[in-house]
Amino acid sequence: MKAIFLIHCPDQTGIISSVTSFIHRGGGNITYLDQHVDEEAGVFFMRLEVDFSEGSLPADEIENRFEKDLAGPYAMEWSMHLREKRPRMALFVSKYNHCLYDLLIRYSTGELKAEIPLIISNHEDLRHIAEQFGIPYHFIPVSRETKAKAEEKQLALLRDNKVDFVVLARYMQIVTEKLIAEYPSRIINIHHSFLPAFAGAKPYHAAFNRGVKIIGATSHYVTEELDAGPIIEQDITRVSHVHKVNDFIEKGRDLEKLVLSRAVQLHVNRKTMVYNNKTVIFT
Amino acid sequence: MKAIFLIHCPDQTGIISSVTSFIHRGGGNITYLDQHVDEEAGVFFMRLEVDFSEGSLPADEIENRFEKDLAGPYAMEWSMHLREKRPRMALFVSKYNHCLYDLLIRYSTGELKAEIPLIISNHEDLRHIAEQFGIPYHFIPVSRETKAKAEEKQLALLRDNKVDFVVLARYMQIVTEKLIAEYPSRIINIHHSFLPAFAGAKPYHAAFNRGVKIIGATSHYVTEELDAGPIIEQDITRVSHVHKVNDFIEKGRDLEKLVLSRAVQLHVNRKTMVYNNKTVIFT
Amino acid sequence: MKAIFLIHCPDQTGIISSVTSFIHRGGGNITYLDQHVDEEAGVFFMRLEVDFSEGSLPADEIENRFEKDLAGPYAMEWSMHLREKRPRMALFVSKYNHCLYDLLIRYSTGELKAEIPLIISNHEDLRHIAEQFGIPYHFIPVSRETKAKAEEKQLALLRDNKVDFVVLARYMQIVTEKLIAEYPSRIINIHHSFLPAFAGAKPYHAAFNRGVKIIGATSHYVTEELDAGPIIEQDITRVSHVHKVNDFIEKGRDLEKLVLSRAVQLHVNRKTMVYNNKTVIFT
């Protein structure tokens, strides 16, 4: 049994020693440990990968003891994830296909170790791609009047499909507080600029007008404030005066795909933690 | 005689043919030609490097004929620069030494083909570096009350030293309209962020607080609006949650040096043109 | 009518002037011009994009006159390509699907302006992908004994389909002299290393064993010497001690896709010229 532990708590001496001794006593072999202390905030973060040998306690018993022996005394927020259990991911898309294709190919080749029980879209345009890869595609149109109802339908689908997290793969609608509240730090967006520059609509046009020499893309967890959530991953590419807005858009597509897929992989592999609107990204 | 021509004018057919024929008739061999059309603005840009053979006309006569035969008919704004004439550059500094050191070393090794007749500073801190490299160092303190007078002194020094352009090598004062008006598109600043993100004061602190995964530096021509002038060069480096503000500052120093020196080299080698608050950067 | 001219010839004065005057007289408007002089070799290279107005001469007449007036006198090797005529590209694949998917998606969205009349493979594994995108898939098995015959079949298919150039999208066979002779500087390969490091088989394993901190991918034209042809494009990504060979392979896939697609785009857009086993890549 392979498990991943994510832990954060107020910093104090002895935490690493206590946790690693607990694992050792429980028959676990630590194959990966990384930790971080946010000195300003006084918070300790740790990520562990552990191999529990055949005769170890069952997962829920380990969880019970961890809660009692460690989480209580150290005031930890923590989670334990079994490797064999793949997180369930919903994709929200609109009309752009590049991020959708990219994620579905990684999924179909086994590179992306998640389940994708459904795709939700406010347009019919990309249904054929969903069908190519055999994923159910739900068309839920959204207008100003129907927004609340549409969201109810979305949430019902997410619940019915036991979705763990949501990826907005160039979904061209602003998701609402209700969805965010139900999936805190579990909705991943790709924004087509180097945030915080050019938040909001039409970032490539804004970048072109400003005459920047580098454009970027940013993947972040969605919070109520638009394009202001914790950043998971960013990357950039060079542009010059020879490039028009359409060139920015074309170069940007490759960036968006890569940055979003890296962020999704980090989330799926439990390498992200959120604190104070920032992320800790483990290696 | 080696000369560089920089030209821009309303776009129309036949410009390249007319200019290259002019050069050819005048005994010049074009060793480099690059051009760009800004289709939105309808403006044509061109940069030429030309070798004029021994028996060619003198430079001022070439200029006269160019003005009459081409610049007039095509409504060109243009300039011709002789390779052997090095532009004269003034350095403005405050307390940070890294950009100053970097430029002076490139100057002293001959890599930077400019003259540096003087360094101006509002502090005495970096005088010893100026002395190491044998460059006159002028201490002109600046306070709110003395700002106007200090600027007069600066301008007088620039004029006396026949300065062609000014480099703000982490000069921690805002230069005023008067200086900008006298050196339009000829004052180069280095800003320690990936503009337009984090304009203004303390960009590394702002970047840290936002939790970005990449920091940058931007070199631009100074205009009246703070940190909003035409961008010459930008570059970035990766950061992560393990880096504190001081790490951002330290990594940023290497970025600032490189980005500023590249921008200065582009300017010195006449590879920049400014139009509509953007730059055309020739290769 | 939009046309692209690619020209190279012994360097001498007046070429640009002669060519641009020719275009101007012929009713063409030059929308792009870039040139390069290889001073060591004494060779001049030029790329032009030209808009010929409605009343211009027909393409073949322009070609005739160009040959007579310019190509002869200047000893030029040159070609003229009409924008509306898309080059025809054959894809060779084996078992890896990532480069194939990447190119087919760019093709199907119109980003890649080529025709793809066929895919040839020595395995059946990727037929379903060809079918997803509606491209004929030809299975031609290759063994040591059948290699010559297989190549005949390949060549026949290429001729029948009027193929202009070939892309080896992780084709795991060495193509032979005969194919190379028929498609000189028109077979594009992707090699999964930063050439010339790690030429030949298993470059990721070799890179891992050497303990490099950066891995790369290289796209090049195929010549008879293995992995030694003119380089079109390269890119890299960082690795560290935490990455195993499989991580190299996974990170490498994203590199390979990007580098190959950029090289193919450069070729399709007539931005590459080959000389002395090197490339000139126009912007």
Add this chain to the structure above:
Amino acid sequence: MKAIFLIHCPDQTGIISSVTSFIHRGGGNITYLDQHVDEEAGVFFMRLEVDFSEGSLPADEIENRFEKDLAGPYAMEWSMHLREKRPRMALFVSKYNHCLYDLLIRYSTGELKAEIPLIISNHEDLRHIAEQFGIPYHFIPVSRETKAKAEEKQLALLRDNKVDFVVLARYMQIVTEKLIAEYPSRIINIHHSFLPAFAGAKPYHAAFNRGVKIIGATSHYVTEELDAGPIIEQDITRVSHVHKVNDFIEKGRDLEKLVLSRAVQLHVNRKTMVYNNKTVIFT
């Protein structure tokens, strides 16, 4: 008292728990822990930063107990370094000044936390730079006949100055087995190529001739085989057909400076471990 521990030993369960418990019992607070397991080799690596509180045992007593309680039982190779003790670094140079300048500026500003008791050179050219920064400069000419004697002088100087490690800052001589044997994994070289491509002499010329689109620099520990030691850091920059060998050299200088200074910083901050001719580089 702040200390850094570097440990490697055969991998087995319980090491992290044992080490962290030892530190905790000894009154230490772990402020950083990173570990790595080389699964192929079956070797465990760990780096710890520890704050020992006021009343803790003295450093040598901690060392004694660590040796007895942990190093023995686990067959560890290990070292403990006190933060306040700066390593002593000798610089070897020839005629190129850029790496020397770069390191001396970082040293003089306090960014590089090492002592530099001396500079050794086989030329007099850079003496004035050493004098600018007040570092003793020893001129030891090297010819084929005097090589052995010169090396004796070098070694005597290194011993007299209690030098911990040596940096070859573009030193244009091959150091001999004797020096390497005395400073195993403690001589840092900068090679001006992306190793293993273009090992040996004139790498920029070789890169130019091959027509690469990217050039690099590599910093590595020196071993007996030329340019084949464990790589500490690499970086790259783009080039194109417009760049001549001299442009490669000029762009390369900036790369060499950065790559060498990063490698030296990693070594000084005890973030490097060597095993099987590779490095583990801690963050």
